[in-house]
Amino acid sequence: MASIFSKIIDGTIPAYKVAENDRFLAFLDINPLAKGHTLVIPKIEVDYIFDLDDDTYQALFAFAKKIASAIDKVSTSKRIGVSVIGLEVPHTHIHLVPINSIADLDFTKDRVKITAEEFGQIAASINAEL
Ligand code: 5GP
Numbered sequence: 001m002a003s004i005f006s007k008i009i010d011g012t013i014p015a016y017k018v019a020e021n022d023r024f025l026a027f028l029d030i031n032p033l034a035k036g037h038t039l040v041i042p043k044i045e046v047d048y049i050f051d052l053d054d055d056t057y058q059a060l061f062a063f064a065k066k067i068a069s070a071i072d073k074v075s076t077s078k079r080i081g082v083s084v085i086g087l088e089v090p091h092t093h094i095h096l097v098p099i100n101s102i103a104d105l106d107f108t109k110d111r112v113k114i115t116a117e118e119f120g121q122i123a124a125s126i127n128a129e130l
Contacts, residue, residue, distance in 0.1 A: 005091035015030075016123040026041075035112060036126065071129075
């Protein structure tokens with residue numbers, strides 16, 4: 001069965017897309033730790049990031065670097081934190097999260113509530129910096 005992220009790739013499930021090319025997609029996490037929390041995924045469906053072929057792995061991080069740089073430009077946070085967890089969705093994804101302290105990367109903490117309108121604005125503002 002296709003992962004929820006494959007359904008986002010094929011448009012079956014909506015998402016606030018930040019950037020896309022033929023191999024990778026970046027979109028806002030629906031339950032963000034901070035405004036601008038973005039997920040970066042390969043379009044090929046591989047559960048565990050360290051099972052990716054080397055080329056896809058390296059290109060995924062190169063794509064994530066560009067997205068992080070764009071998030072940085074629209075964020076007031078100190079920097080963009082990077083995490084890979086993958087315990088919830090079995091489709092490789094990199095979390096990019098604006099952070100000011102190590103506590104901001106605590107995935108057990110309460111998530112930020114964002115309106116649909118604000119999600120759209122954040123995605124568009126990050127995209128505009130690419
Ligand atoms: P992980 O697998 O790394 O533990 O977490 C999966 C992440 O994907 C979570 O932060 C969760 O909020 C996010 N997520 C799960 N389902 C969806 C979805 O349908 N759309 C979006 N945009 N994010 C999702």
